Amino acid sequence: MDSSRDIDRLSRDVVSQLAVIVRTSQLHDPRNVAVATSIEKFVAVANVIILEESSMDIEIVGEYFYLNGERVKFTMEHLLNFDFLQREFKKRALGSIKFRCEVSTADMQEFLTAFISCQFQAEPFEDLLLKTDGMRCISVGRLRRISEQSDVDMRKTVKRTYFNAVSFTRGVMNKIKIGERISMKKAKRVVETMVDTLLDKEEFLFGMTVIKNYDEYTFHHSVNVSILSVALGQRLGMDKKSLMELGLVALFHDIGKTVIPNEILNKPTVFDEHDWKVMARHPLFGVKLIFRMKSFDAASVRAAIVAYEHHIHPDGSGYPGIKALPELDLFSRIVAIADQYDAMTSSRVYARTPMTPDKALALMVKRVSSQLDPLLMKFFINLVGTYPVGTLVVLDTLELGVVSAANQADSMRPRVRVITDSGGNRIEPWVADLTKKNAGGMYLRSIRKTVDHNKYGINLAEYFL
């Protein structure tokens, strides 16, 4: 194949067309003429790759599809198909489909029949495996849990990335405090690493945002907002460069707070009117500080806008007070969501008791339209799920657990780190997949209720570190 662009396009087409034939097969029999036409299209594009590469392996790792080991980069127009196919794979615990030789329409019809019927079985993947066993050139592989891919090493990388970002943010803010001019260069590199980590190990890095530090709130908060913003941006189909820019501006969104006097920032009592007035100027201070960086570039322009707008609400409320409501920047609206979510779930000077993630999300839903962008909130809720990471839950087995990863295929069934047995005894934490069923087709575990971990003094950090 002559260029990487062609390969990108072909890979996207294969995955997208696979989504189309799966979707139509859910409505009609795969041997139906309407489905057959779509299948023929898939076969045509798939065989271009198979002939070139001898075989074709479509695999799902984390939130991405890989084709013969290369990540399939999708664009906005493919988002819906990719999202759909991802859910269908995960529903069946299907990790990969391997095409060993040139595929025919009949091969695909046989495969799709097996693919559709297996979802109604208690063990869908086992059923699919059985049905595809004798197939001429198609075979399937089980969904690999990320934990199978050297879980410990990944956690190490993620922790390093996270704490280095916090440490960097602390360094930058301290430098600003003493009037040093800072460079964006290193910040970009820090955020690039965060973006890479998020793309590869989203659930781990996302889990790190559960860690809160009252004493170093601003630094942790800045990094958390950056991670949440990038995760949301990734769901919106942004490319790597945009994600980096988004992560960067999110990291600096509260930079203006560095010039707020400590006696206000750390005031142990309730803020009076004057305190709020000073605090409300931090967006303006932020803009000025961004201009004081070593040089001014496109990222600075965006950072200045977000620093200024992240507390202005779509209905014109919020601060700083503005005479004419501007159309808020997309990044400002993303950061505003991430900012509210992390702030509400953190212990801060002016709100000592943090909310539980699910409660914060419920409150944010009430603020949609007036304070938060409805469309972006929809994507955000899809990102964090019904039970956001860090939610303490009681399972119907009477085990206690903490949500460790959302489930895109079924938001009610996230992955849960189980921390006690059914008698309330502390156990070595292990991760339960709530989509698992028993032989009778019944779920092994379901969430019975959520609980406020703060109320019971449970420190969630230890389950994410």
Next chain:
Amino acid sequence: MSDEDILRPAQELIQVFQRAKKSLRMYPANNPVYSKTIEDAFRRTDAFLLEYGDLELKFRQSEILLGEQVVYQSQDKEDNFAFFFFKDGVRELVFRRGLSSGELGEFLRAISFDFERDGEEEDIVTLLWERDFEHIKYVIDENFLLEDNVYEDQAIAHAKGEGADEPELKRIYGEILKDEGGPLQPEVAPVTKADLLELLKELERDSTSKLPKLTGMLFDFFRDAGPSECAEPVDLMIEVFEYCIKKDDLRSAVGLLSKASGPVAGAPDAALVKKELGRLFEFASSQKIVGMLGERLDTGEMFEAVFEEYVRHLDKSAVPSFISILGELKTIEARKRIINALVFLGGKDIQALVKGLSDPRWYVVRNIIYILRQIKDRSVIEYLVKTARHQDVRVRMEVLRAFGEFEGPGVLPALREALDDPEASIRMMAVRALGKLMSEPAKGIIVSRINGKGFIDLDFNEKKEYFEVLANWGGQETEEFLLRMLRTGSFFRKNKVAELRACAAYGLGLLGSRSALEHLEKLKKAKNRLLSDYSYRAIKRIEYGQQPGH
């Protein structure tokens, strides 16, 4: 295959990359050399990868290694290909089989990025990272990013430490079971096609420039700032303005000036507003900005309308900057735009413009004279008169063109003086300039010159110029003068006299003098070829209003 077999081609390939890095910096993307460089580099790289497989390079401060063998070495501080990667943390670079021409082109574009000129806030890793290559991989030294070696351990200990007094789970477990639980969460509504369409529109809107928004913000600051604070927003505007120019976004820069030109609603102190915003216009007129624009103009990529709008926002203080850049420009098109700008700005301050007449560069002086001609302000005559003796003939020529369009004190003496210029082209231009003035004194100078001693010795074409100019005046007196000249006879210097008579015939032809016909008919048969020819042509012109053979 021995190590030696691969070392040499690898060394050569590194040299290819080095050369490409330089070439791509040197030539614009639309230059054939630019694309040829990428094509050649790809051909060489592709051949290498096919022959030897993946190319895995390791970087040290002053060396590049292939396996354990050094394939590049340099102690140079400025131009060191190994250090170029090493300093930003790159430790390994791998080119894999399957690399496409597009990918290699992007790689070469990344390494040829001019960090000093185009982005101090970039580094090579960021540029490679943004490109998200499939067949070029790199390994980074993570320590490069480590801010604080002990922070991670401390932070983890701190985070876990908070749970030291964590109540025994068993003890609280019972209470948890009795807890009524958090709010019931609704199932997540999946993203629909309509949502995606809306998102697409959102992303499309987001792809537009953010600078207008930023400038709007700065104006809000400015409007809301008190008298003691309003300087700062203007400082920021100045910074944004410079950034716009650096990024070739003159449209946004002009937007900023437009905003600053309009009334600032809600601002309490109009004089202060004017003074502070004046600094922005001063900056927009500065040599620094005009110089940067000049460079862009030379690339030919700037839209004329936007540039004109920019100029319309400036005042006379911009004139010196524009004069200065006039001499630096490389292309005619760019000079034309600056000249047009000066025609507009110079009218606001002629004095600033005429200072350009003292510029040591002749071409700048000539352009200034051209600009003065376009402005048509008679007050500049005295400066032009002074420039009429400029040492460069091209400048003198332009002055004479200007003189042809102005009449005023000093012009006639200067033109008379120019009639004796050592350069024939200047002398002839002076004659034409006198003709253009159409005044009696100018005519007097022409006639007196024709009658003067030595006129007969001038080159035929120069003499002819005098008669042409004279004929353009018309009138009986002129006709009679030319007829007298036509009849002039002499036994001496017959050829020179014949030239004079041919000139007179030419003039009479231009005049359409029917009273000259009889005499011209005779002269048509003159032995002197020049005289007979010009007489014949004159007759034809008089009779048919045309000149045969012309």
